[in-house]
Amino acid sequence: MQGRFLRGFTLVELLVVMAILMLLLTVAAPKYFNGIERAKESALKQTLVVVRDAIDKFHVDNARYPDSLEELAERKYIRAIPIDPITESSETWQLVAPEEEMPGELYDLHSGAEGQASDGSLYAEW
Template identity: 60%
Template sequence: MKKNGFTLIELMVVMAIIATLLAISSPKYFQHLHRAQESALHETLFVVRDAIDKFHSDQGRYPDSLDELVERRYLRSLPIDPVTDSTSTWEIVPPPSSKTKGSVYDLHSGAPGESRSGTPFAEW
């Protein structure tokens, strides 16, 4: 009487094939993941900087905090840094002149490390 099933050799061959496919595809996955985070960071910085500029044009001063941009509905919510996945890592840049009212002139990512092009995230 013959029993149907897989032998240990057949299972090992299938596992080796799956491991090879994962070894080939996982680096590509992580490259795409980092590329998506960088693209999201560029877009977030663009949108928040645009909101700061609009606030300055409307109010005649810069906002005192990112929360003020949300309170006055220039932004729907506090932006999340896509690299650190946090709203608290932003580095706020004050206005260049001490005579200018407000505290938020610009912002940069507080994420450690560099982008794929070699520039630190904090310089974006």
């Protein structure tokens, strides 16, 4: 049984492969997580555009602003109350009331997320 050799990887070979994988991960991981944040910000911007458009259409159709996001959903101006992609909740929206002489309770809305976007602006100001 002298001609028989065990086949497999040496410890050095495994360490080299692991070092290469770690190097690749340190380059790829930040780009991946930044991509996720950019996607959430884009989704928030699109959600705000759609809901604000629905508020404007409601105002044109009814000569008043809606009383809540629920009313927009019930009257089919939006399919459902949207989820804020940053906070991942539909309960964190900051509602802006119209001026005093205008009927209704919902003139505009902003994200309830704290913090800054990648461009340095505050989410609550969008």
